[in-house]
Amino acid sequence: MSAAADARTSRTTIAAHYALLRWTVLVLAVGVWELAARAHGSVYFPPPGRIARHMHELWFSGPARHAFLTSAAVDDILPSLGRMTAGFALAAVAGIVLGIAVGRSRRAYALCNPVLQFARAVPPPALVPVFVVVFAFGTPMQIASIAFSAVWPVLINTAAGARNTDPLRLDVAAVLRLNTAERLWFLVLPSALPRIFAGLRLSLSLSLILMVFSELLPGTANGIGFTLTDAQTRSDLLTVWAALVLLGVLGYLLNTGLLAVEKRLIGRGKAI
Amino acid sequence: MSHTTTEDRMLQLSSVGQHYGDHQVLHDITLTVPAGQLLCVVGPSGCGKSTLLRTIAGLLPVGEGTITIDGTPVTGVPDQLAVVFQDYGRSLFPWLTVRDNVALPLRRRGLGRTERRAEADRILDRVGLSGAARRHPWQLSGGMQQRVAIARALVCRPTLLLMDEPFGSLDAQTREDLEDLLLEVHRTEGTTIVFVTHDIDESVYVGDRVVVLSPGPGSKIVLDLSVRLPGERDQIVSRGLPEFVALRAEVGRAVRGQAM
Incomplete structure (x- = not known):
């Protein structure tokens, strides 16, 4: 009992130690950046303190009843997040469903795999012009670009995960006479879950990239990507930097959220 | 055996053979298991014990011959059948x-x-x-x-329980506890059980009947033995009985392919 408690304590101590170390490195890096930018005094590289203040003024100094969001934040961040969420959700659902279907059929896997590898190899932003032609400029085009680019990592990883379902467990499912839906839900899907999340993490970062990229194109009137190009044409370097930092923070938070979901779901089935 | 009625025959194998490509695994296995019997199938490793069990379970199509459970030919996984696999870590979800x-x-x-x-x-x-x-x-x-x-x-x-070396990867003490649990379940539920093992002692201790398969390829039944031990089975007492020792020797010789 006490040995286990000791082990737990020492694990927490180590975790706390690493957290402290990580924050120290971050604070140091920002500190060095601040000092260097101030010393140089270039208008192209504002110090992080000014960027943070600018971000605050721009987006987070709104009234309390709007969760401190300014109208600029509502106009810029929410549409971007909305497009990204829609695109990512479409990619995730389609990728998981198709991936399971492809992975569970040996023939489908053999037939589809070359096509999938080809589709994955095409750099996603290169496809955006195609979607511009199909959907014209606007939100549907942006969502389609995000979804179509982000679907491949989920699909390929899900298919590989579903294909590698333990054959003994498939025998067990047969002997327990689980029907197809039960077999997928209780066996194939949980078996593939670690691979599915590996795919989702890749797709999430692709979604963020495609979100920004699709908003850089003409025909967009709002969004973080639009703010970026708009500020750039006005030579408002401070806003450009603010948008960049905001994208970094958003990417970090979204990935952390996904990791938390993954830990919650897979932690229960530890020894897979 | 001639007096067993159809209802008594829970499991019936008639000239069952099985091969993977050119490799003959099982050859001409004929076996009748009456309802309520605990049959042990013993044989050296690689003799096709697991293949036999998987065939009965409907996980492999029957190669040659026929298998019937409760009078119904096996074509897929039969109803009222359960299987316990050796690798519990992988078999549980x-x-x-x-x-x-x-x-x-x-x-x-x-x-x-x-x-x-x-x-x-x-x-x-x-x-x-x-x-x-x-x-x-x-x-x-x-x-x-x-x-x-x-x-x-x-x-x-289930009316038929198949067990594929279920205690093979457990330590001796745990294995004995589980053997006794199995015997207790068998006594109270009356389930027909086919128990595959490579452990000669275990087969004699657990089984009402022991069947020995010859080493592959083309394994067939080389010994079919009724186990009659006086009194209730007990890990210490039963294993010391002269009857137990004699049966164990007989099964052991058959497994090693020596003449009796």
Whole structure:
């Protein structure tokens, strides 16, 4: 009992130690950046303190009843997040469903795999012009670009995960006479879950990239990507930097959220 | 054997053969298992014991001959059949709790969630695991995991239970406990059991009858032996009986392919 408690304590101590170390490195890096930018005094590289203040003024100094969001934040961040969420959700659902279907059929896997590898190899932003032609400029085009680019990592990883379902467990499912839906839900899907999340993490970062990229194109009137190009044409370097930092923070938070979901779901089935 | 009626024949194998490509695994296996019998199948490793079991379970198509369970020819996985595999770690679903693992086969019986859980708890209590219902398989010892697998096999009250070297990877003490649990279940439920093992002692201790397969390729039955031991089976007493020692020697010689 006490040995286990000791082990737990020492694990927490180590975790706390690493957290402290990580924050120290971050604070140091920002500190060095601040000092260097101030010393140089270039208008192209504002110090992080000014960027943070600018971000605050721009987006987070709104009234309390709007969760401190300014109208600029509502106009810029929410549409971007909305497009990204829609695109990512479409990619995730389609990728998981198709991936399971492809992975569970040996023939489908053999037939589809070359096509999938080809589709994955095409750099996603290169496809955006195609979607511009199909959907014209606007939100549907942006969502389609995000979804179509982000679907491949989920699909390929899900298919590989579903294909590698333990054959003994498939025998067990047969002997327990689980029907197809039960077999997928209780066996194939949980078996593939670690691979599915590996795919989702890749797709999430692709979604963020495609979100920004699709908003850089003409025909967009709002969004973080639009703010970026708009500020750039006005030579408002401070806003450009603010948008960049905001994208970094958003990417970090979204990935952390996904990791938390993954830990919650897979932690229960530890020894897979 | 000639006086057994059709109802008595739970499992009937007639000239069953099995091969993978050119490789003959089983050859001309004919065997009748009456209802309620605990039959042990023994043989050296690689003799096709597992193949035989998987064929009976409908996991492999029958190569040659026919297999009938309760008079019905086996074409797929038969109803009222349960299997316990050797590798409990892989056979249980780690993402489900012990209770959900055991309750899983009850879904097709159309029971509600509460009834399924109650039934799972009842059978877990039966195998001595009432305290572990809400834990996950990987939190349990090997012996406890195999108890979960046995509970999952018993929960649908099968009439035929197949066990593929179920205690082969457990330590001696745990294995003896589980052998006694199996005997107790067999005595009270009257389930017909086919128990595959490579352990000669175990086969004589557990079985009502021991069948020995010859080494492959093309394994066939080389010995079919009734086990009659006086009194109730007891790990210490039974294994010391002269009858036990004689039977063990006979099975041992057959497994090694020596003339008697």
